[in-house]
Amino acid sequence: MTTNYKLSYLSIVYIAFLAAAFSMLFSALTSCGNRKDSQRGKMAVVISTMNNSWFVVLGQTAKAKAEELGYEVVIFDSQNNPSKEAEHFDNIISSGYDAVLFNPTDAEGSTVNAKSAMRSGIAVFCMDRELNDPEACVTQILSDNYSGCIALGQYFVEKLSDQSHSNQINYVEILGIVGDNNTWARSRGFHSVVDCFGNFHMLAQQTGEFDQNKAMEVMESMMQAHHDIQAVFCGNDAMAMGAYQAILGAGKAGEIKVFGFDGANDAVEAIREGKIEATGMQFPKTIAATAASLADKWLKGDKQQPHKLPVAVDLVTGGNVEHYGNFGILD
Secondary structure, three states, rough: HHHHHHHHHHHHHHHHHHHHHHHHHHHHHHHHHHHHHHHHOOOEEEOHHHHHHHHHHHHHHHHHHHHOOOOOOEEEOOOOOOOHHHHHHHHHHHHOOOOOEEEEOOOOOOHHHHHHHHOOOOEEEEEOOOOOOHHHHHEEEEEEEHHHHHHOOOOHHHHHHHHHHOOEEEEEEEEEEOHHHHHHHHHHHHHHHHHOOOOOOEEEEEEOOOHHHHHHHHHHHHHHHHHOOEEEEOOHHHHHHHHHHHHHOOOOOOEEEEEOOOHHHHHHHHHHOOOOOOOEEEOOHHHHHHHHHHHHHHHOOOOOOOOEEEEEEEEEOOOOOOHEEOOEEEO
């Protein structure tokens, strides 16, 4: 009886040991499985500034699409500061990201950051803003700014010619960030049309740095220097809204026609209300979703990517504005 008791006791201990070992093994396997699930790919979304609704939509759409594809995603706001952008890239490189959906602060300066990431094995996909060196990224998904501003320039000439009672038409231009290629693509597209008409005279051209408050200040100083301005072409809608505020404050609403570019919701609404004449509708949601999808394909082995992918721009005026809103074409 004593021996049987001992054997039974040892059996119980052995069974308990096996159960504990099995439990530990199961937990380890489950833990490994969970760790594998948590080790999804990581994408960084680096945006030039989140102080602009258009870029907020760009960043949030890129994040949402990448998460939909199964990635962990963090948005980094560079605040239009190249130094802050460089800090973001240092963080991204040291934190094991697989890809960067990148909206650069500067066409030349941002190239260094992108190249550092690429050398570290992190694929870079540019959104909306261009890098001067195509080898600094896999693909650049860009609005066709030049063509979009050709259409805008044509409408500018048509609108001013129809409503002007004088031979000479005087206008001013508020440029975006000087180091951004979009600034010059838009300006060149606009001038490729307007400069063909000898009676159109540009009184002043100054940067508003794509910023609403800065553009308001610039427009105020331009109106003080020139009392016969009939129109202003702004390189983005934030600046167009700033220019309109300055014009309204000077009591000249309706006298100076405002033209923008981007397709931001407040500008589209201002067109509906007759405050702004026109804008070029870019499609940030399309750009961002395309960048995330191409990055996903690249990381899964599809290395056949276009170096540059243009996205068409629509001209939005009082005549077709009902079809546009929410940063795109309304359903």
